[in-house]
Amino acid sequence: MEDVCSINNLVRCLVDGGMDAGLANFITILLGVVLVAALPLVTVIFLIWVERKVAARVQDRIGPNRVGPFGLLQSVADALKLLTKEDITPMGADKFIYNLAPIIAFASIVLIWAVIPFTPLHIGADLSIGILYFMAVGSIATVKVMVAGWSSNNKYALLGAFRTIAQLLSYEVPLVLALIVPVMLAGTMSMQAMTVAQQGMWFIFMAPVAAVIFFIANLAEVGRAPFDLLEAESEIIAGYNIEYSGFKFGMFMAGEFMHAFTVCVLLAVIFLGGWSGPFVHEVPVLGFVYLGLKTAFVYIVMLVLRSTVPRVRIDQLMAFNWKFLVPISIVNLLLTAFLLYIVRALGLAPAPNQATDFVANLPQTIVLFVGNLALVGVIVSMIRSQGRRQRLADEARLAESETEEPALPAGVPAGD
């Protein structure tokens, strides 16, 4: 191993080759950046194909099948077509910000990949505040929507932008509240350490409610159905990116696809154990495979959801967030904190040297899982009683209007 130059010992290799240490360091970092950034760029071409194929299968179609084997090169053809399309800047637009928006849209998503651990050895930058970094960079998406919608000087674009901002801001709250739970369980905010902490037991078994909230809030953050109000074609044509054409539009679309995939990777890292799996420490490259499989699972769930559920109205969207998701995530946070405290007081928590052991994690997991189940039970019974009250009120109103009905024709002037 000592003689082989790989990405992990490149600095020493270059310095041994007679290069200045600072320069060697810089080259290594640059190479790492390009490698990490190229990964989402390559996958997004494939992802668009996957998305179209899955949507087609759900709708009993075949999907793209002309360009290349199984239509695999369809996205490449689309990108080439976009390259040759005229790029129109509307006269009323604020030119500088108008051109800046697609760049922000794309770059902000690429930046998230800096903190994603691919294997035990390969990670862009293992920041001690990886989760905060993801939230900070991820919310640049809000800025891009506002900038694009406002600078287009188009009423549809502005309407779409305002809607989207309201949606993104609102769903940020349950998203972050749900993220506090895994931070509490792992006792760290570094993505790599969080994955290591899940080697004994995945956090989705300890905090299923937080995982589901995280998934739903992320669906809204990336604007996927049923929360795809930002591109409600029937109401506001396309929303904030209506005036964009050519490759700038392509940047928005690619950014959206990449964002959707990125949140799936994050869900896999934070709740599904990331790269952890059998033999991963002997053969680190297996981490890629495990992470890829887990991500693919989450992504397929997202795609099937997208092609099967209808779009919600904006008042439903806001009510669902503020009156359902936010209260639940606050209660979930309190419950998890309380249960963790009890687990620790009773001595059921795994000892520090056994944190990655499956059996040592079992008591804690069972307590937390049962607590989460109880929470789900309470929520479901509350929804049921609310629904029953609603139905009784509706029936009462219906009965009332039926008794009034004979009076109605009397008010109508008798015809001929």
Add this chain to the structure above:
Amino acid sequence: MAVLNEWAFIGVFFAVAWVFPVLPILGARILAPHKPNPLKQSTYECGVETVGDTWVQFKVQYYIYGLVFLVFDVEIVLLFPWALAYNQLDLFAFGAGFLFIFLLADALIYAWRKGALEWF
């Protein structure tokens, strides 16, 4: 050194990330036709000429959501250190965190009762 390296990586990433979208956009500028005319560049509104200014005062409801979000986001960021050190907390710190979350819930109930969360 190791910690500095991580942040150097982020710095280089920020410097390099915008190159990826800029390159194809510049490429499109070379490849794509460029024949602007006033009709083509007018604001798109389903064929109708646009009336009035777009940059006007907007529905206040959106800003109220923005304010509520601000309250929550600031409070939640303050919760992260508490969650991070959760394994080392004593009963007092534990109670303090609970009180803080209750205040958060209280803010939500206040906004709810005031009607700030109604879409009208």
